[in-house]
Amino acid sequence: MKKEYSDKEIKQILKKEAELPECVEKKIQAAYQEISMDSKVTMKYLKTYRIRKMAVIAAVMVAAVGLAGFAANEFLKVNIKEDTKNAEKILYNIQVDTQKEAHKIKVTPTYMPQGYVYGDETSAYGGKWHNYDTDSGITIVPVNAAELYWGERTGNSVYRESFAKSDYVEEIEIDGQRQDIFVEAKAPYVDADKKIINIFLTNEEYGYMVWISSETTLGKEELLKVAKGLQIEVLDETESYATEEEIEKELAMQREDKETQEKEKEEKIKYGIPIENIYKTGDVIRNPFLTEDMGVPEENIEYMVQDIQIADSLDMEKYPSENYCSYEEVAPWVNEDGTLKTHFRYTYAMTAEGQTEEEPRLEEVSSKYVIVKMKVKNVSGMNNESVNLAPDLIVKEEREDGGLSCYGPTFFPANEEYSLQWGSGDGASFPIYIDQMYYTEGIERIKSSLYRPLADQEELEYTLVYVADADVLDSMYLKFYVSYAEEMLNGNWITNPYVKVTE
Incomplete structure (x- = not known):
């Protein structure tokens, strides 16, 4: 059987x-x-x-x-x-x-x-x-x-x-x-x-x-x-x-990796995320990494954030359970009136220099829903069988120049069964809800609920819902093209595009 x-x-x-557990992953x-x-x-x-x-x-x-x-x-x-x-x-x-x-x-x-x-x-x-x-x-x-x-x-x-x-x-x-x-x-x-x-x-x-x-x-x-x-x-x-030769080869590779990481760290501290890479609702967002030296053509996907709303609760008739990526993980954290229960989290603060605190802060926090109306368009000139519909939701801290720091706090759940946030990299979150889910069954739903095929020039409008802690809402941003990372390329500093959640 x-x-x-x-x-x-x-x-x-x-x-x-x-x-x-994830909460001790940093240590x-x-x-x-x-x-x-x-x-x-x-x-x-x-x-x-x-x-x-x-x-x-x-x-x-x-x-x-x-x-x-x-x-x-x-x-x-x-x-x-x-x-x-x-x-x-x-x-x-x-x-x-x-x-x-x-x-x-x-x-x-x-x-x-x-x-x-x-x-x-x-x-x-x-x-x-x-x-x-x-x-x-x-x-x-x-x-x-x-x-x-x-x-x-x-x-x-x-x-x-x-x-x-x-x-x-x-x-x-x-x-x-x-x-x-x-x-x-x-x-x-x-x-x-x-x-x-x-x-x-x-x-x-x-x-x-x-x-x-x-x-x-x-x-x-x-x-x-x-x-x-x-x-x-x-x-x-x-x-x-x-052998000594094998050991030295490994150590040399580690030194090279460390030098590369230090260089990248210096660039991130110096340049951060420039203000011109912070978009507003209604802006067309294009992939900045698609240069002659980087990126693949089929990833020429355009996005637009049409609207962002913060809500205390969701109407189940308007947001039915079948559109949740995993409603069984969300349901235990929803009160009878549709609001979210408080939960505990571990917070690792990070300095602008990219140094993480050794010990986390344990905090009890309340959460809200972040409802994002999106539009996506495939402008690659070819069909794409796996378009990511969901930007990450991440906390970013503002710099004096109006841009954002590349570094920010990292969060981990302090409740054993809590998985509504921080499932992506760098303490970012995936959405819990998508109304245009393409893969709806079995293991494909778990692996690919936020992906779908798009034909060349095909457009799609859809709604995403995230969960975000109320005390960091003003520092929340949507991060696009998350398979890429900040990089100095041909003398140009390229970063991911961001959209601020609150105005």
């Missing part, structure tokens, strides 16, 4: 998200906690095992540390010490003795809490154990010495170099194995009885790490049972350490 997936499961399949390193352990391991000759690569990587630049002396039976050396610059932090790093072979490992849990089922590659939670009743998950990631060494030398690591002392719960010993437990001190959501628990098992003798991560309603004792029951097999198959 064919399995039917819910919208939520389909979105999981499409996104392949990590178990960590994702805080969930990567480490531990050292002396483990009992069985050596076996097995067929080639295709190890599951690191599914989630924290891009933490960790300075390579020169190897200290290793004892005869030591493969890894784990160093944990207090941060001399911040007494509330702990510093952590791993060194690998590359004189020993890096064997791949296979990890099989022999204990899993009741209700957790493993998802195969085709499921919504592929490669993870998931409890559908509590919407909780457990992920187990094995990492061999070669992968640890690559992370140590290049900064592409599965562990972080610094974490809060308050998250370090305790050190215990099970069957001679040291296990350090880290529980995120702050709950990810204000309305869910869940914790983020990480247990990192580092075997210093055989040279591997196993990371157990979970956003769960379980206590740490249950996760420890999972850790205790792991069957860890060191395989005969080995993995080569990266």
Whole structure:
């Protein structure tokens, strides 16, 4: 019998998200906690095992540390010490003795809490154990010495170099194995009885790490049972350490990327979004990125914002549920009178220099509907099978010159089931409603409800509805051609066009 997936499961399949919630995505390193352990391991000759690569990587630049002396039976050396610059932090790093072979490992849990089922590659939670009743998950990631060494030398690591002392719960010993437990001190959501628990098992003798991560309603004792029951097999198959040439190539690429990012950042700070790129309702908006050197002809699409209205509520007869991208996600947040319920959000403020606050502000806020009447026209000279009908809705801050800053605050939901805003990049939002939906069924509706084909010279008028928090309405803009980004091209500074929501 064919399995039917819910919208939520389909979105999981499409996104392949990590178990960590969006609200901590900006500080994702805080969930990567480490531990050292002396483990009992069985050596076996097995067929080639295709190890599951690191599914989630924290891009933490960790300075390579020169190897200290290793004892005869030591493969890894784990160093944990207090941060001399911040007494509330702990510093952590791993060194690998590359004189020993890096064997791949296979990890099989022999204990899993009741209700957790493993998802195969085709499921919504592929490669993870998931409890559908509590919407909780457990992920187990094995990492061999070669992968640890690559992370140590290049900064592409599965562990972080610094974490809060308050998250370090305790050190215990099970069957001679040291296990350090880290529980995120702050709950990810204000309305869910869940914790983020990480247990990192580092075997210093055989040279591997196993990371157990979970956003769960379980206590740490249950996760420890999972850790205790792991069957860890060191395989005969080995993995080569990266050569100095490979490492230098990666580091050179990182330096080049960093230089490019710094240059782009300087340009964004200097030029921002010029006032001439801020349009008004009734203006024809054309794609500024379609030059001889950039863009593709079929993306020559013109837009016009005909009208924008702010509303406290929506009439269901005028805005029927079938036109919502996912009414089941909206309905729980609508009061009986049609107004929107208050919700909690995390706000990460950002300076004009593009620096993000380390800690977010938790705020309870009210929201309104932003109703946008639109017109689109395909002027490309060819048919386009996938025209984006929906600009992003984003908060932008005004500069002294009347233009906009390229940088602005970022928002994340603090309610577990809230998804009415911030689904796009840079803290922007998609609309929740479109009255000219072309793809109306199944997975196509979820993937492409905001897209449709347009023949050459075809025009379409339609209505979009967004949700926006009331306290930032005066800083809200519609952002067009979101697949492009600000760029200096042939000496010309090109940015996305914007339309202010409120006058």
